[in-house]
Amino acid sequence: MDSSQIVLIAWIAVKIIALVLVLLVSVAYLTCLERKVIGWMQTRIGPNRVGPLGLAQPFADVLKLLNKEIILPTASNRFLFLLAPVISIGTALAAWAAIPFDKTAVLANLNAGMLYIFAVSSLGVYGVLIAGWASNSKYALFGALRAAAQTISYEIAMGFSLVGVMMAAGSLNLQAIITAQAGGIWHWFWLPLFPLFIVYWIAGVAETNRAPFDVAEGESELVAGFHVEYSGTTFALFFLAEYANMILIAALATVFFMGGWLSPFDGTPLAATFAFVPGFVWLLAKFGFFIFCYLWFRATFPRYRYDQIMRLGWKVLIPVTLVWLSVLALAIVGHLAPWFNT
Amino acid sequence: MTIPQERTMPEIHNYTFNFGPQHPAAHGVLRLILEVDGETIVRADPHIGLLHRATEKLAETKPFNHSIGYMDRLDYVSMMCNEHGYVLAIEKLLGIDVPVRAQYIRVMFDEITRILNHLLWLGAHGLDLGAMSMFLYCFREREDLLDCYEAVSGARMHATYYRPGGVNRDLPDKMPQYQASRWHSAADVAKRNANRQGSLLDFIQDFTERFPKCVDEYETLLTDNRIWKQRTVNIGVVSPERAIALGFTGPMLRGSGVEWDLRKKQPYEVYDQLDFAIPVGVNGDCYDRYLVRVEELRQSNRIIRQCVDWLRHHPGAVLSADHKIVPPKRVDMKKDMESLIHHFKLMTEGYCVPAGEAYAAIEHPKGEFGVYLISDGANKPYRLKIRPAGFAHLAALEELVRGHMIADVVAILSSLDIVFGEIDR
Numbered sequence: 001m002d003s004s005q006i007v008l009i010a011w012i013a014v015k016i017i018a019l020v021l022v023l024l025v026s027v028a029y030l031t032c033l034e035r036k037v038i039g040w041m042q043t044r045i046g047p048n049r050v051g052p053l054g055l056a057q058p059f060a061d062v063l064k065l066l067n068k069e070i071i072l073p074t075a076s077n078r079f080l081f082l083l084a085p086v087i088s089i090g091t092a093l094a095a096w097a098a099i100p101f102d103k104t105a106v107l108a109n110l111n112a113g114m115l116y117i118f119a120v121s122s123l124g125v126y127g128v129l130i131a132g133w134a135s136n137s138k139y140a141l142f143g144a145l146r147a148a149a150q151t152i153s154y155e156i157a158m159g160f161s162l163v164g165v166m167m168a169a170g171s172l173n174l175q176a177i178i179t180a181q182a183g184g185i186w187h188w189f190w191l192p193l194f195p196l197f198i199v200y201w202i203a204g205v206a207e208t209n210r211a212p213f214d215v216a217e218g219e220s221e222l223v224a225g226f227h228v229e230y231s232g233t234t235f236a237l238f239f240l241a242e243y244a245n246m247i248l249i250a251a252l253a254t255v256f257f258m259g260g261w262l263s264p265f266d267g268t269p270l271a272a273t274f275a276f277v278p279g280f281v282w283l284l285a286k287f288g289f290f291i292f293c294y295l296w297f298r299a300t301f302p303r304y305r306y307d308q309i310m311r312l313g314w315k316v317l318i319p320v321t322l323v324w325l326s327v328l329a330l331a332i333v334g335h336l337a338p339w340f341n342t
Numbered sequence: 343m344t345i346p347q348e349r350t351m352p353e354i355h356n357y358t359f360n361f362g363p364q365h366p367a368a369h370g371v372l373r374l375i376l377e378v379d380g381e382t383i384v385r386a387d388p389h390i391g392l393l394h395r396a397t398e399k400l401a402e403t404k405p406f407n408h409s410i411g412y413m414d415r416l417d418y419v420s421m422m423c424n425e426h427g428y429v430l431a432i433e434k435l436l437g438i439d440v441p442v443r444a445q446y447i448r449v450m451f452d453e454i455t456r457i458l459n460h461l462l463w464l465g466a467h468g469l470d471l472g473a474m475s476m477f478l479y480c481f482r483e484r485e486d487l488l489d490c491y492e493a494v495s496g497a498r499m500h501a502t503y504y505r506p507g508g509v510n511r512d513l514p515d516k517m518p519q520y521q522a523s524r525w526h527s528a529a530d531v532a533k534r535n536a537n538r539q540g541s542l543l544d545f546i547q548d549f550t551e552r553f554p555k556c557v558d559e560y561e562t563l564l565t566d567n568r569i570w571k572q573r574t575v576n577i578g579v580v581s582p583e584r585a586i587a588l589g590f591t592g593p594m595l596r597g598s599g600v601e602w603d604l605r606k607k608q609p610y611e612v613y614d615q616l617d618f619a620i621p622v623g624v625n626g627d628c629y630d631r632y633l634v635r636v637e638e639l640r641q642s643n644r645i646i647r648q649c650v651d652w653l654r655h656h657p658g659a660v661l662s663a664d665h666k667i668v669p670p671k672r673v674d675m676k677k678d679m680e681s682l683i684h685h686f687k688l689m690t691e692g693y694c695v696p697a698g699e700a701y702a703a704i705e706h707p708k709g710e711f712g713v714y715l716i717s718d719g720a721n722k723p724y725r726l727k728i729r730p731a732g733f734a735h736l737a738a739l740e741e742l743v744r745g746h747m748i749a750d751v752v753a754i755l756s757s758l759d760i761v762f763g764e765i766d767r
Contacts, residue, residue, distance in 0.1 A: 044478060215749070305572070306748075
């Protein structure tokens with residue numbers, strides 16, 4: 001191994017560490033934001049004691065969780081019990097490798113980036129399944145069963161909606177998908193793929209087990225579902241994974257349907273005025289919106305019942321995607337302007 | 343040929359699991375043993391008694407009026423209504439008259455209590471079904487009503503305000519004010535005190551004017567929400583016949599379409615002079631019970647309004663003048679021998695209630711709350727039996743949840759509106 005390779009590997013390692021650090025800090029602040037936003041929606045104040053405006057709250061939470069004892073249930077399978085949170089957080093972080101933040105800012109510009117992300121995020125359900133099984137607790141098992149069924153069902157709907165994106169962009173590379181949407185807000189895929197966009201977003205919320213699809217945790221039914229037996233750091237890992245996945249789904253929604261780091265003013269007279277704004281600002285603004293939707297849903301909707309989620313997934317979302325894929329195929333074959341005429 | 347026992351597959355049993363007593367949706371200390379087949383309930387076995395405090399037995403050891411405070415602690419979300427049932431039973435035995443003003447005050451506070459109870463129910467029901475903002479919105483309004491409790495009795499929950507012969511004292515002429523502090527600026531406090539400038543009646547009237555809009559807000563979030571309807575429509579259906587056979591009362595019975603309300607059918611106090619409607623459901627499912635309770639919020643608001651109007655124009659006594667039962671004024675005691683004797687007798691021995699038995703029932707927010715009292719002529723009850731509304735409802739739980747899913751157990755359980763203080767007593 002010569003020195004240039006070592007430098008390259010070190011450079012990649014630095015990039016990975018930088019990405020993970022930024023991600024973990026944003027996850028920490030997402031938890032804070034969630035408590036604040038839901039607090040405001042519920043006529044409360046939210047955390048405001050630790051640090052100015054409660055901004056040190058996430059770190060207090062982390063310290064608290066790290067200091068707590070990790071309780072290992074005697075009847076649990078110890079190895080799998082500890083492996084499960086690692087799988088959860090590992091897959092949640094690994095998926096970020098392929099997310100483009102700007103024209104050149106991406107850790108791994110994979111040609112099959114979409115497939116990679118889809119595969120890695122699907123692996124996340126193993127963390128939940130193993131956690132539920134290894135805990136050897138009845139509530140946890142129920143949570144795991146529900147999570148498995150739900151994730152598999154919604155993976156199909158999500159996969160189909162991504163097939164639409166792939167057809168429209170003609171590529172699996174995330175950068176190529178973004179550049180295929182160039183030309184202004186009306187060229188972004190949310191418009192020609194509108195039903196797929198909605199299906200993707202619903203499936204995304206369901207994939208991350210967030211309200212109103214949070215039956216795997218189901219506070220009022222299963223107490224905490226699959227992670228009922230977890231405490232301290234092991235719980236913190238699940239928690240981090242959940243929020244990292246939320247950000248991931250929001251980022252993907254941005255990349256696939258909202259033009260990623262493209263400026264919303266392209267194709268308008270204002271394009272030149274806003275040309276100085278770097279791409280990742282637009283990216284952040286767009287996925288900030290999706291993140292807010294997550295919190296908004298949580299404060300608004302009642303929880304679905306387990307079988308109703310299945311019905312929604314199989315009987316509504318999947319047929320919708322199938323129909324729209326056919327429509328899309330016709331549009332592409334017919335070179336429908338302004339999206340598919342190049 | 344028979345296969346030897348040890349070579350057969352082990353029989354696969356249904357999954358049995360414990361729901362509570364420490365469960366976020368157990369509404370207190372219910373322990374429910376659920377037998378499930380997949381997610382479908384095969385059997386549900388409620389275990390009660392974890393909050394048993396022997397209220398009935400305790401009451402036998404105390405003079406009659408000492409037990410009023412225990413009544414608050416039965417159904418601890420509809421405090422004054424419990425007191426009302428007990429006080430009515432004593433009054434029945436004593437044959438004592440209650441001033442009309444006191445009757446109006448009792449009715450007003452009964453209805454305030456009904457709103458308190460239904461708001462808590464609505465919030466908890468929402469929370470159980472995952473609509474967690476409802477809980478906070480409902481508590482925002484409860485806060486004002488608890489302030490009314492506090493203004494009139496000094497306590498926000500366990501008021502001990504009703505007395506045999508009336509109520510403890512008249513409505514206050516001014517409301518307590520918020521004080522500025524390190525956390526609340528003077529301007530902030532002035533805003534919060536804006537509707538507290540007048541008497542308690544002004545404050546209540548202000549509440550009744552705002553409250554219908556709040557109920558509209560709750561309804562926009564829930565009533566037509568598709569998820570909410572999917573979770574509640576056709577869940578836990580009770581036919582009118584079964585509802586009667588199971589001993590249902592209150593909103594549970596009315597949700598099934600039986601128009602039965604003690605305020606109309608056996609009017610007590612001044613309910614026969616007030617104008618209000620009794621909502622009834624059609625299907626007897628969780629959704630209808632929800633609609634009935636929400637409409638009761640509006641009707642209670644109407645009743646409170648009428649009571650406020652009446653109370654404004656009819657000052658007068660709020661306690662019977664019979665000092666064999668009701669302690670005399672403190673001022674009188676200082677100069678009047680008779681009053682001093684009465685006071686001494688009442689504070690040491692209490693009062694003796696003529697031998698006999700009485701059953702008094704009121705339309706409690708949860709259903710019929712009955713107090714059956716036997717007196718042997720002493721200063722303590724010989725026996726006190728409380729008929730809690732929730733007991734019969736909880737007993738029907740198994741019938742309601744069988745065949746439903748685990749998530750529905752939560753929906754049905756919270757639609758019963760049970761509180762363990764009164765079920766376990």
